[in-house]
Amino acid sequence: xxxxxxxxxxxxxxxxxxxxxxxxxxxxxxxxxxxxxxxxxxxxxxxxxxxxxxxxxxxxxxxxxxxxxxxxxxxxxxxxxxxxxxxxxxxxxxxxxxxxxxxxxxxxxxxxxxxxxxxxxxxxxxxxxxxxxxxxxxxxxxxxxxxxxxxxxxxxxxxxxxxxxxxxxxxxxxxxxxxxxxxxxxxxxxxxxxxxxxxxxxxxxxxxxxxxxxx
Amino acid sequence: xxxxxxxxxxxxxxxxxxxxxxxxxxxxxxxxxxxxxxxxxxxxxxxxxxxxxxxxxxxxxxxxxxxxxxxxxxxxxxxxxxxxxxxxxxxxxxxxxxxxxxxxxxxxxxxxxxxxxxxxxxxxxxxxxxxxxxxxxxxxxxxxxxxxxxxxxxxxxxxxxxxxxxxxxxxxxxxxxxxxxxxxxxxxxxxxxxxxxxxxxxxxxxxxxxxxxxx
Numbered sequence: 035x036x037x038x039x040x041x042x043x044x045x046x047x048x049x050x051x052x053x054x055x056x057x058x059x060x061x062x063x064x065x066x067x068x069x070x071x072x073x074x075x076x077x078x079x080x081x082x083x084x085x086x087x088x089x090x091x092x093x094x095x096x097x098x099x100x101x102x103x104x105x106x107x108x109x110x111x112x113x114x115x116x117x118x119x120x121x122x123x124x125x126x127x128x129x130x131x132x133x134x135x136x137x138x139x140x141x142x143x144x145x146x147x148x149x150x151x152x153x154x155x156x157x158x159x160x161x162x163x164x165x166x167x168x169x170x171x172x173x174x175x176x177x178x179x180x181x182x183x184x185x186x187x188x189x190x191x192x193x194x195x196x197x198x199x200x201x202x203x204x205x206x207x208x209x210x211x212x213x214x215x216x217x218x219x220x221x222x223x224x225x226x227x228x229x230x231x232x233x234x235x236x237x238x239x240x241x242x243x244x245x246x247x248x249x
Numbered sequence: 250x251x252x253x254x255x256x257x258x259x260x261x262x263x264x265x266x267x268x269x270x271x272x273x274x275x276x277x278x279x280x281x282x283x284x285x286x287x288x289x290x291x292x293x294x295x296x297x298x299x300x301x302x303x304x305x306x307x308x309x310x311x312x313x314x315x316x317x318x319x320x321x322x323x324x325x326x327x328x329x330x331x332x333x334x335x336x337x338x339x340x341x342x343x344x345x346x347x348x349x350x351x352x353x354x355x356x357x358x359x360x361x362x363x364x365x366x367x368x369x370x371x372x373x374x375x376x377x378x379x380x381x382x383x384x385x386x387x388x389x390x391x392x393x394x395x396x397x398x399x400x401x402x403x404x405x406x407x408x409x410x411x412x413x414x415x416x417x418x419x420x421x422x423x424x425x426x427x428x429x430x431x432x433x434x435x436x437x438x439x440x441x442x443x444x445x446x447x448x449x450x451x452x453x454x455x456x457x458x459x460x461x462x463x464x
Contacts, residue, residue: 135361144441145355184463187445215448223445226359230402230438233430234462246461247449248399 038063038095040088040110042071045127045171046101050075052175054082056206063091065110088113097123097198098160104130104149105142111157123195124160125202126150126221127174129167129228138232141225150221154191161195163188164221165203168231170241177209177244184244185211189220213247253278253310255303255325257286260342260386261316265290267390269297271421278306280325303328312338312413313375319345319364320357326372335374338410340417341365341436342381342389344443353447356440365436369406376410378403379436380418383446385456392424392459399459400426404435428462 035058039046042064050060062072062085072085084094092098092114102110107128111119130149131139143149150164165188166174173179177186186209190196196214203209215223227245235241250273254261257279265275277287277300287300299309307313307329317325322343326334345364346354358364365379380403381389388394392401401424405411411429418424430438442460450456 140360144360145444146350180463182461182463187448189448213449213452215452220448223443223448226441226443227445228438229360230442233402233404233435233438234428237428237430238462238464240464243462243464246397246463247453247458248395248397248461249453249455249458 035059036061036094036096038091038093038098039101040091040098040107041101041103042069042075043101043103046099047071047075048171049099049101049127049175050083051079052207054079058082060084061086061091061094063088065113089115089118092118092122095122097125097202100124100126100128100153102128104128105132107149108152108156111153116159119157120159122160123198124153124157124162125166125199126153126162126164127166129225131228138229141228144222144226148219148221148225150189150218150225154218161190161192162218163190163192163195163199164218164224165199167224168227169244173242173244175207177207179242180244182246183211184246185213187213187215187220187224189215189218189224191217250274251276251309251311253306253308253313254316255306255313255322256316256318257284257290258316258318261314262286262290263386264314264316264342264390265298266294267422269294273297275299276301276306276309278303280328304330304333307333307337310337312340312417315339315341315343315368317343319343320347322364323367323371326368331374334372337375338413339368339372339375339377340381340414341368341377341379344382344440346443353444356443359437359441363434363436363440365404365433365440369433376405376407377433378405378407378410378414379433379439380414382439383442384459388457388459390422392422394457395459397461398426399461400428402428402430402435402439404430404433404439406432
């Protein structure tokens with residue numbers, strides 16, 4: 035499958051590499067067509083990887099991953115032509131983290147709104163599914179790195195899009211438990227889990243953990 | 250031990266009943282000395298239960314539980330004499346939920362501050378420990394209601410106070426895993442976990458679940 039990834043950071047690179055490893059073709063998009071991080075990543079990945087602008091990545095991908103920093107997500111999504119977003123599934127992995135006040139980061143939006151909702155509202159032609167934002171990127175694409183059972187949450191307004199994301203998470207990445215929380219407003223809770231995740235990261239001294247809903 | 254509980258709702262009643270069952274003496278406090286819910290609760294509990302004003306509960310308790318609604322917590326804590334709060338451990342169970350916009354509730358404070366921090370800031374003589382706010386009240390006092398392992402988080406600025414709360418949670422209530430997240434600023438993450446909890450409650454159709462940090 036052809037997949038477009040927005041963002042050239044560690045999240046975009048790790049998800050992109052896993053997708054290439056699984057046999058998909060990935061175009062990584064950024065603000066400019068000559069992004070150095072993207073070029074280096076493509077070089078490391080071989081012929082199934084390419085890079086370009088956000089518009090190029092959107093045109094290329096049958097499915098899109100938003101791996102930009104949360105602060106940059108809305109402006110990144112202004113680059114593609116509307117027709118290149120039309121009806122596509124956007125898997126929104128981003129967290130609206132604000133590091134401008136130092137550590138720990140706060141959120142640029144929360145409580146009565148969320149980044150997932152903002153993206154869906156600004157781009158009603160997209161089918162936004164929030165997913166994978168509540169764990170470290172290594173855990174995202176290698177859930178078997180944890181010994182005990184753990185969960186990934188998804189939410190979005192389009193059932194078919196969520197079924198597609200469910201398949202990507204389970205069949206491609208190997209997730210055993212995906213919890214569909216409902217419509218895109220549930221992004222609020224998913225994004226607001228970040229401060230607790232950050233507290234836990236500091237406490238545990240590792241990124242390799244995740245939430246489990248115990249029953 | 251003599252314990253003061255602020256709040257007469259289901260959380261205060263359930264924690265109070267469990268403490269009485271464990272052999273402690275509990276005074277439930279509210280805005281007025283003749284609160285009907287408190288009187289009915291006392292009647293159901295026998296001689297180790299009593300009720301009075303917030304000031305009475307503070308004077309009575311060697312340890313205090315804040316089980317008021319989050320919106321009412323700061324004003325409830327204005328009632329006691331400062332001397333009756335001095336150096337006491339306050340276990341802050343409250344969540345700053347705002348139901349005024351309908352369901353699901355939002356938070357009255359979050360992101361750059363939290364109720365736990367507000368209480369500690371307003372009452373530096375108290376030793377505030379945030380705890381037990383991330384699960385249903387039945388799970389709080391009966392963690393064995395879940396079949397699989399799960400965690401309770403605590404945070405606060407005073408190590409000795411946290412050691413006291415750790416003992417209450419493990420030895421009194423039966424918690425097997427208590428995670429100390431650090432100082433009181435970690436209340437932000439603990440309180441901001443509520444929207445995800447509410448999404449999960451809706452999804453699962455039950456209150457009887459909790460978070461586990463999977464490793």
